[in-house]
Amino acid sequence: MSNSHAAAVFTTPDLEEALGVVRTFLGIADLTFAEVDFEATIRSREGVAGVLKVLPELNWWAANASEPRSAKTGDDPAQCLPVSVHDWSHPLDLAEPFIRALRAEDAAAVRWDLNGWPEVPEAGLEEISQKYAYLTLSVNSRDLYQYECSPDHTVHVHVRSGRDLDRVRWLAAQVGGHFTGRTELAPL
Known part of the structure; x- marks a missing residue:
């Protein structure tokens, strides 16, 4: 297991704009064998219902640690709100439907x-391997762990600890964003 640092490069209250930034970054990245992971705190019945349409086998559990209810126990997540979701290794085409299901x-x-x-010779950037090539969209939150709920959405580019800040700045420039200087440790 390695760690990366997630650098915030773009924040907006407009979900469509945030998704456009993600699509631009996906157009730059090598998507061979790419997949998408979901972590969420779902508080609404509508959100749970929508997410279950996208991921019928959703891996969830009651966010209240004193309630041992979860997908594994066969409980109804709408009766256990809020629920925590950690569901990984999905095809890329499920990302936007999952995001749009949230409230x-x-x-x-x-x-x-x-x-x-990819390598970007004119910017002096070498190719970065899969080990440090991640992109995260925080939906209705500014951080990776949903501690800082907000009415906007933040796009993060992951980098090696203390390295690759030139790539962060270059990627941010591709979407009219900027590196805020804020990074979060992201255990992978």
Whole structure:
């Protein structure tokens, strides 16, 4: 297991704009063998219902630790709100339907596990392998762990600890964003 640092490069209250930034980054990345992971705190019945349509076998459990209810025990997640979701290794085409199923009171971190970032010779950037090629959209939150709920959405680019900040700045420039200087440790 390794760790990366997630650098915030773009924040907006407009979900469509955030998704456009993600699509631009996905157009730059090597998507061979790419997959998407979902982590969320779902607080709304509508959010749970919508997410279950996208992921019928959703891996969830009651966020209240004193309630041992979960997908494994066969409980109804709508009766256990809020629920925590950690569901990994899905095809990329499920990301946007999952995101669109969430409601304003639901928060999520959707992480694209990429195959790599390409070399950009004119910017002096070497190719980055799969080990450090991740992209996260925090939905209704500014952080990776949904601690800082907000009415906006933040796109994070993952980098090696203390390295690759030139790539972060270059990627941010591709979408009209900027590196805020804020990074979060992201155990992978």
